[in-house]
Amino acid sequence: MRYSIFSLAANALSGHRRWTPAWRDAAPQADYDVIIVGGGGHGLATAHYLAKTYGVRRVAVLEKSWIGGGNAGRNTTIIRSNYGLQGNIPFYEQSMKLWEGLEQDLNYNAMVSQRGVLNLAHSDSQRDAYARRGNAMRLNGVDAELLDAAGVRAMAPFLNFDDARFPIIGGLLQKRGGTARHDAVVWGFARAADRRGVDIVQNCEVTGFIRQGGRIVGVETTRGAIRAGKVGLAVAGASSRVAALAGLRLPIESHVLQAFVSEAIKPLIPGVITFGAGHFYISQSDKGGLVFGGDIDGYQSYAQRGNLPTVEDVCEGGMALMPMIGRIRLLRSWGGIMDMTQDGSPIIDASPIDGLYLNAGWCYGGFKATPASGLAFAHLLATGEPHPTAAAYRLDRFATGHLIDEKGQGAQPNLH
């Protein structure tokens, strides 16, 4: 069924009892042209673009539990393309453009909201760095505005401007940035892929690979063996575990990232605001909850929950930036497992093993990348060539020295 004002009206008249499931819960077939491992945003987006843009229809997405139960359903929903390095800017801007047309493309309300992303500056050198990044963005046709303190005050008068240690002296604003509803992105891609014949197979964990003469020709799963022309991994925090089943070691560490949501209040926070002097960023959901987070805990983890020192650190950042939030009650906190690469940038590339392809290393910023990552991975799987916007995301860049180190902090994931 196509969703429209007419389908809504017709279903309203029949008491909303006739809606049908948005996608099939498929059983696995014996073989496919392409198998995508991982039913998060990236896996489902890859399947959608494979079917839609590249005409590959015999595609399955294998998910070990339920789709969107990983990082796709745990993130703080920020989308932006305010990167500073040439390897990144065209890719994230491609993603932003896809977000801007996503709901029409998918015929699904993903609640894409371009409410703006503001990075605050607290020192002259930080402002210089923002000016440089903003210029790099504008040279690439991405919107960026450098604000002075008065400009920031007009947007967010409640901030702690005159803090003795970290005064707010300005900020870098990307107005086209904002948020999108994470679950709806998963469901929208799943529905659109399903409508083009993609099998979405849940409760199907990949436990091994089938090889033939050195080539990977399928996967072993908890629901039996399934053969495929090509296998693409999009398992985010589980990348090292699944790659290890094929004997690969990756330049990735899995770390826990926590996030928090408060009780709902009236509209307070315009857009997304990031503290430039500590680990804290915040936005407000349409339901009214303040959604905020900070940085990874800093040690390898597969536990999907973090520890209290990070909770304290994030809340201290919040109190330093906007002391008024000390009055609000926290509703929930949770953690997700991030695939942190050694330079903070992702990998979309063929693996050294024939038939096996990698989409990994999204660190804490892969939600915004979902559409472009899906498109680029579909392009790679369908054509064997890297998509022009993702050509820098090579696996061998660590050996050749072509790192994409946006933060300039070297080979230490807990510093990115």
Place this chain on the structure above:
Amino acid sequence: MRIPCPYCGERDLSEFVCRGEVATRPDPTTLSAGLDALYLRDNPAGPTREHWYHAQGCRLWLVVERDTRTHAVTGARPAAEAGS
């Protein structure tokens, strides 16, 4: 998470800095061994051995044994004694 420092006793996580997996020192004469040690990780889901620094305590480097699935810490020794 608490870490039983052999010198200071069981101390809160916030006093420590984690450096990551204990890696064997690479053969300095081959480039690929150096690159592997710098960039590649086992990243296991389960028991692991890591270097932690007791920055706000005795300032010893420790080898900590820990399960990455549960955060359970099962041991800590001075790195010098652990021989890595």
